Amino acid sequence: MPDPSSGADSPERWRQVRGFLHQHRHELCQLAARLYPDVPRVASTALLCRGRWLPDQPLNLDDLRLGWAGQPPAPLADGTGPASAHVRPRLAAGGRHRGYADAIAALDAPALFGNRACYRLLDAGLAGSPELTFGRGWYFDGVNLGHAVAHELAAAWQDSSGAIALADLPLRALVGDPCLLRQRCAISAVTTLTLRRPPRGQATFVLHWRDPVKVNNGGGLYQVMPVGIFQPVAGTPAAEKNDLSLWRCMTREFSEEFLGTTEDYDTQDGLLDYGGWPFYRRLTSAREAGALSVWCLGVGVDPLTLATDILTVAVFDSDLYDAVFDGLVELNAEGRVVSVDGSAAIPFTAATVGRFSGGSEPTQAAGAALLRLAWQHQGLLLG
Numbered sequence: 253m254p255d256p257s258s259g260a261d262s263p264e265r266w267r268q269v270r271g272f273l274h275q276h277r278h279e280l281c282q283l284a285a286r287l288y289p290d291v292p293r294v295a296s297t298a299l300l301c302r303g304r305w306l307p308d309q310p311l312n313l314d315d316l317r318l319g320w321a322g323q324p325p326a327p328l329a330d331g332t333g334p335a336s337a338h339v340r341p342r343l344a345a346g347g348r349h350r351g352y353a354d355a356i357a358a359l360d361a362p363a364l365f366g367n368r369a370c371y372r373l374l375d376a377g378l379a380g381s382p383e384l385t386f387g388r389g390w391y392f393d394g395v396n397l398g399h400a401v402a403h404e405l406a407a408a409w410q411d412s413s414g415a416i417a418l419a420d421l422p423l424r425a426l427v428g429d430p431c432l433l434r435q436r437c438a439i440s441a442v443t444t445l446t447l448r449r450p451p452r453g454q455a456t457f458v459l460h461w462r463d464p465v466k467v468n469n470g471g472g473l474y475q476v477m478p479v480g481i482f483q484p485v486a487g488t489p490a491a492e493k494n495d496l497s498l499w500r501c502m503t504r505e506f507s508e509e510f511l512g513t514t515e516d517y518d519t520q521d522g523l524l525d526y527g528g529w530p531f532y533r534r535l536t537s538a539r540e541a542g543a544l545s546v547w548c549l550g551v552g553v554d555p556l557t558l559a560t561d562i563l564t565v566a567v568f569d570s571d572l573y574d575a576v577f578d579g580l581v582e583l584n585a586e587g588r589v590v591s592v593d594g595s596a597a598i599p600f601t602a603a604t605v606g607r608f609s610g611g612s613e614p615t616q617a618a619g620a621a622l623l624r625l626a627w628q629h630q631g632l633l634l635g
Contacts, residue, residue, distance in 0.1 A: 261348070263359055266341040266403075270360055273406040274464045277472055277556070278614035280406055284555035285617075287418050291431060295624035297609060299552035299561070299617040302431050307378040310547035310565065310629050317383040318496055324374055324387030328435040329426045331396035336423050339403045351396035352403065356468065363466045364585060367392040369487035371496065373433055373440040373560050376551045384551070384562070386440075386496065391481060394439030395468065398558035401427060405556065430553045433560070438553075442501045443561040443618045445476040445626050447600060449634055450570040456597035457623075458580075459590035459608065460509065462616075467586050469559055474590060474608060474615040476622055478505035482562065486522035494523050498562065499539075499546065503532050506566075512581040534576065543569040547633060549625045554617050561618035565626050567633055602627065 273280065285298035294301045329335065332351045340348040341355055349355040357365065372389030401424040408416050418425050427436055448456045457476070464471025484495035485504070495501070503526075507513045517524050526532045538544040549563045568576070580596060582589055592598045605627045607613055609620035626633060 261338065261340075261342050263341045266339075266355060267359055269403060269407045269410065272410050273402060274471055276406070276409075277470070280402065280409065281554065281556040281617055282611070283409060283416070284402075284405055287416075287421075287424070288430065288555060291429060294550060294552045294563075294621035295609075295628065297617055297621040297624060298555055299621040300430055300555050301550065301552045302376070304379055305376050305431075305551040306625075307382065307548070307550065310549050310632055311378060311382055313499060313546040313548055313564065315382060316378070316498070316548050317381070318498070319375075319383055319385040320493075320496060321374055321385055321387040324372055324389070325434060327393075327397075327437050328428075329397055329423070330393065330437065331398075331400045331423070335426050336396075336400050339400045339407070339423065351392065352400040353392035353395040356395065356399070362464070362468050362471070365468055368481075368483055369492065370394070370439045370481055370483040373438045373482075373551075373562075375433060378548065378550060382548075386482075388492070389437050389439055391439060391483070393437035394559070397423075397427065397436055398439075399468070402557045427558070430555065430558050436558065438558070438560040440482045440551075440560045440562055441479055441618075442482050442498055442505065442564060443476060443479045443622060444502055444505070444564045444566055445619075445622045446478070446506075447565065447567045447626070447633065448570050448573040448597065449567050455567075455600040455630075455634055457600050458510075458596055459592075459598060459619075461587045461590050463587040469557060470616045472614065474613055474619060476619040477589070478502070478509035479561075479618075480505035480508070484522075485517050485524045486519055488522035491519070491522040491524075498548070498564065499536075500524075500526060500532075502546070502564065502566065503535055506535070507531055509584050509586065510577050510581070511579055512584045515585070531576075538568075538572050538576075543572045545633075549622065549629065552618055552621055556617075559618070563618065563622045563625065565622070565633055567635075600627075600630070 371386040375385040460477035484491040609623040
């Protein structure tokens with residue numbers, strides 16, 4: 253039996269490649285995007301898309317229908333078969349880790365890492381009668397494939413002395429077009445740009461630096477905030493139905509990322525009583541009063557990890573923002589709030605949008621795309 257502590261498929265080599273992936277995530281994302289020259293991009297960033305995933309103008313969140321398909325079809329590739337063996341290190345007892353998520357748990361687990369129930373995106377159409385269709389999924393389903401193909405690319409780039417082609421990446425080649433959602437388990441995140449709109453003067457936004465010690469996805473990169481995996485608060489059928497709402501997901505993430513609250517909620521038989529939650533009632537009332545508007549600008553796929561993002565914008569009147577987020581934290585469970593020139597309120601200007609979306613700063617592809625889309629539609633978003 254081969255010694256599992258040495259060789260190309262050893263735990264040590266796996267950790268080394270994963271460390272390289274963390275250090276070069278931004279460059280690897282750009283490299284991954286170049287593997288798909290025929291796939292459209294969102295706002296000339298690395299984020300991949302379909303034309304029908306981008307509405308002509310921002311959609312009011314209330315105009316976006318969410319469909320439910322229940323148990324979805326089995327994916328073409330799931331990251332647990334023979335094609336992924338080279339990114340799953342050997343076990344001391346023989347054999348290999350079943351999936352990439354198992355290897356992370358055993359060899360490089362971040363602070364937040366658990367296999368929770370999630371919504372799997374099956375179809376997206378944001379023109380005409382806009383609708384997103386979801387089915388049942390689990391977080392590790394997305395990790396086992398998406399993070400495995402990222403690891404595969406990192407290892408190939410580290411070992412290569414020349415250009416890398418899709419044919420050099422057998423697992424990624426098996427996946428094919430990342431935007432064919434039903435071919436894989438497309439676990440989606442709700443990615444929100446938060447804008448503070450004053451009566452006069454410049455709007456501002458906030459950024460997050462995602463700590464690789466704390467999070468599994470996007471570590472070491474800047475990202476808009478809040479961002480959260482689209483998932484129910486519990487893995488029960490009742491919660492699955494109750495939480496199939498982008499707005500409810502966004503509200504939980506505002507509480508967790510801006511105010512530092514826990515993602516573990518008190519529920520009754522898996523159901524969170526949103527009507528009895530003062531924070532939710534306050535934000536929902538603000539939407540109804542026009543002090544807060546929420547929009548969807550599109551859907552995109554990260555070329556490195558295949559993470560699928562629903563791109564949203566929340567625009568707060570400044571007095572509401574200042575009251576609700578008076579306790580804005582500097583650190584939260586996923587990273588830190590970014591300060592520019594000593595302030596967490598970053599001016600929403602062409603210069604800052606260009607800085608954090610143009611490649612000079614290591615920003616996640618979804619965040620870069622969302623900043624550019626929001627800048628394109630600033631007239632509508634800011635009124």
